[in-house]
Amino acid sequence: MRLPENFEKKMRDLLKEDFDDYIACYEEPRYYGLRVNTNKISVEEFKKICPFEIEPIPWIENGFYYDGENVIPSKHPYYFAGLYYLQEPSAMTPANRLPVEPGDKVLDVCAAPGGKATELGAKLQGEGVLAANDISNSRAKGLLKNIEVFGIGNVLVLSEEPGKMESYFTEYFDKILIDAPCSGEGMFRKDKKMVSAWEEHGPDFFCNIQKSIILQAARMLKQGGMMLYSTCTFDPRENEQVIEHLLKTYPEFRILKIAPYEGFVQGMPEVTESRDPSLADTVRIFPHKMKGEGHYLALVQKGEPCDRVKGELTGGKGKKKLPEELEEFLNDVKKEIRTDLLDIHGERVYVMPAGLPDLKGLRFLRTGLLLGELKKKRFEPSQAFAMTLKKDDYEKIIDLPLEDDRVSRYLKGETLDVDDLVETKAKGWYLVCVDGYPLGWGKLANGTLKNKYLPGWRLNS
Template sequence: MELPKAFEEKMKALLGDEFDSYTACYKEPRYYGLRVNTAKISVEEFVRICPFVITPVPWIENGFYYDGEQESPARHPYYFAGLYYLQEPSAMTPANRLEIHPGDRVLDVCAAPGGKATELGAKLHGEGVLIANDISSSRAKGLLKNLELFGIGNMLVLSEEPGKLCEYFPEYFDKILIDAPCSGEGMFRKDKKMVKAWEEHGPEFFSRLQRSILTQAAAMLRPGGMLLYSTCTFDPLENEGSISWLLEQCPEFDLVDIRPYEGFREGVPEYASVRKEEFSKTVRIFPHHMKGEGHYLALLLKKEDKENLPRKELKQERTKSGCSYEKLPEDLRVFLKKVHRSFDVSRFDIRKDRVYYMPDGLPNLSGVRFLRSGLLIGELKKGRFEPSQAFAMNLKKGEYEYILDFPVSDERVIRYLKGETLLVDDLAGSKEKGWYLVCVDGYPLGFGKLSQGTLKNKYLPGWRWQSV
C-alpha cells in the first residue's frame, strides 16, 4: 500500500536499518485473534471444545490466532455464549500486562468497544468494580453489550468526559487503563482507512487529548495504584512524549517494568524530555518483530508517602437501599428462590421497574451520565418479574434451578438465537412451567419461558442471530 511520505520519513528515522523489513510486512496478511473469557471457561477447556483451528498467541496466556479468511467465530453459538472476544493479537497486550486482582477498583477510561474492558472485568471474577467509560454514547452502547455478553456484572458503563469523573472518583482506583485515542499508525496494515484519518488528524492533535486524559486519570488513581497507558501508534510525540509530559506534571509517578516477551522492543529514551533512563521500561510492538500490529505500552506506579496506605474513603458513599429480603417485591423473591447464589440484599437497587445489583463501595453518582450501573437482574412488570439477558449471561449453569441445555449440534440452538419459539418436550418432559435458563453445552445463552413442552423465546431482540 502507498504510505504518506511524511510518515515514511518519520519511520525511517525511528527504525533506521529496519525500515525495509517494516515496509515488507505490508505485503503480509493481517493476523486475526480471539481471547478466551476466563471468567466463563478455562483455557484448557476452551481448547478442548474449540471448533476452529487455533494456535496460541505466545505472549498472551488466553489468546489465540485463527484464520480469518476461513473461519467465522462471530457466527458460532460459543460466541453468543460469551466464551471469547475477537481481538487483534497486539491489542490484547495492554489489559494482559495490567495486573488485576479480584476486589480491585478498575477504570478503563476510553473503553469502547470493550476489547480491554472485557478482559479487565473477567480478571475481577465478580469482586470489586470495573468502571468502563467512553465519551461517545453511541460507542458506549456497543461497550455495554460486550460487557454483558461476557457476563460482567460488577460494572458501571459511563459516557462522560474523563475530567468530570475526577469530581466523583478522587484517588479511588487501584488500577487504571488508558487505551488512548491516537493517530493509529500501528493499524495502517489492518485498516487502510486509518491512513486518511492520520492525514486529517495527526499526532499533534491526539497528543493534546492524551495529555489531558493522563492528567485526569492521575488524579483518580490512589497512591500505590498502577496506570497502564497504551496507543496503537508509532509516533514519539504520542508515546514517549505524552508519558514524559505526565512525569513532568506528576513527579509522584515512576515507570515500571512490563512483563517481557522476546518480540517486545524497548521505548526510545531519546524521545523523552525527562527521566530518559526510565523509558527503556516502556514497550514498542512492531509488526516486523511480532505477529500483530503496532502498539506502545507504558506502565506507571503512583508512589506512596508511606507503605500500605489505605484506600481513600469518599465523602459521599452511595446510599445502600436498606432492603431486607422481606421488603423485596414478591415476584422477585419467588424468582430468586431458583437462583443458587448468595446476595447482599442491601445492594439491590430498584429504580422504577428495574432491579439492579450494585457493586459495593461506590460514591454517590448523581449527575453522572451512565448507560448501566450494576448488574441488571430484570424488570418488574404487571404481576410478574422478567429476568434480564444480562443476568442470564452472568449466571453459571449450576447457579439456576431450571435449565434447558442443548448440545451445540442441536439445530434448536440457532433457532433460539434467532428468537424462535421451540418445542422442547424431549428436554423438558414433565418439568414445571416458568423461567428456564437456556444453555449450549452448559454455557448460558439467555432465558425462555416454558409451558407444556413449548419454550417461549426471551432472547434479547437486539442480540439475535442475523441471517447472512
C-alpha cells in the same frame, strides 16, 4: 500499499536499519485473534471444545490466533455464550499487562468497543468494580453489550468526559487503563482507511488530547495505584513524550517494568527532552518483530506501593424487603444475590457494586447489574443477568448440545418445542444453555419455550 511520504520519513528516522523490514511487513497478511473469557471457561477447557483451529499467541496466556479468512467465529454459538472475544493480538497486550486482581476498583477511560474492558472485568472474577467509560454515547452502547455478553455484572458503564469524572472519583481507583485515542499508525496494515484518517488528524491533533486525559486519569488513581497507558501508534509525541509530560507534572509517578516478551522493543528515551532512562522500560510493539500490529505501552505507579484495604467493598445498605414476585424468582437462583446491594428504580431491579461514591449527575448507560424488571405480579429476568450465571447457578435449565438445531433457532428468536427435555407439567423461567454455557432465558408452558433472547442480540441468518 501507499504510505504518506512524511510518515515514511519519520519511520525511517525512528527505525533506522530496521526500516526495510518494517516496510516489507506490509506485504504480509494481518493476524486475527480471539481471547478466552476466563470468567466463564478455563483456557484448557476451551482448547478441548474450540470448534475451529487455533494457535497460541505466545505473550497472551488466554489469546489465540485463528484463520480469519476462512472462519467466522462471531457466528458461532460459543461466541454468543461469551466464551471468547475477537481482538487483534497486539491489542490484547495492555489489559493483559495491567495487574488487576479480584476486588480492585478499575477504570477503563476510553473503553469502547470493549476489548480491553472485558478482559479487565474477567480478571476481577466478580469482585470489586469495573468502570468502563467512553465519551461517545453510540460507541458506549456497543461497549455495554460486549460487557454484558461477557457476563460482567460488577460494572458502571459511563459516557462522560474524563475531566467531569475527576470530582466523583478523586483517588478512587486501584488500577486505570488508558487506551488513548490516537493517530492509529500501528493499524495501517490492518485497516487501510486509517491512512486517510491519519492525513486528516495526525499526531499533532492527538498528543494534546492524550496529555489532558492522562493527567485527568492520574488524579483518579489512588496512592500506590497502577495505570497503564497505551496507543496503537508509533509517533513519540503520542507515546514517550506523553509519559514524560505525566512525570514532569506529577513527579510522584514512576515507570514500572512490563512483563517481558522476546518480541517487545524497549521505549526510546532519546525521543524526549528529558531523556529519562526509565522510559526504556516502556514497550513498543512493531509488526515486523511480532505477529501483530503496532502498539505502545507504559505502566506507571503513583507514589509508593501500598496494600489495598481488605473489605472496603463489602458495605451495603442493609437487607431490604423484596417484592414478592422477585423473591419467588430468586428461589430458583442458587448463586448468592446480595439483597443489601439491590437498587430498584421504577420497574428495574439492579445489583450495585459496593463502595460506590455518590454518582448523581454523571451520564450512565448502566449502573451495576440489571437483574430484571418488575411487571404486574411477575418478574422478568434480564439477558445481562443470564450471562453472569453458570449452569449450576439456576434451578431450571434447558441444556442443548451444540449440534442440536434448536441452538441456532433459539439465537434467532424462535419459539422452541422442548417437551423431550422437560417434565410434562413444567413451566416458568428456564435458563437456556449450549453445552452447559448459558445463552439466555425462555419461558416454558405446555412443553413450548417462549423465546426471551434479547432481540438486539439475535443471530442474523
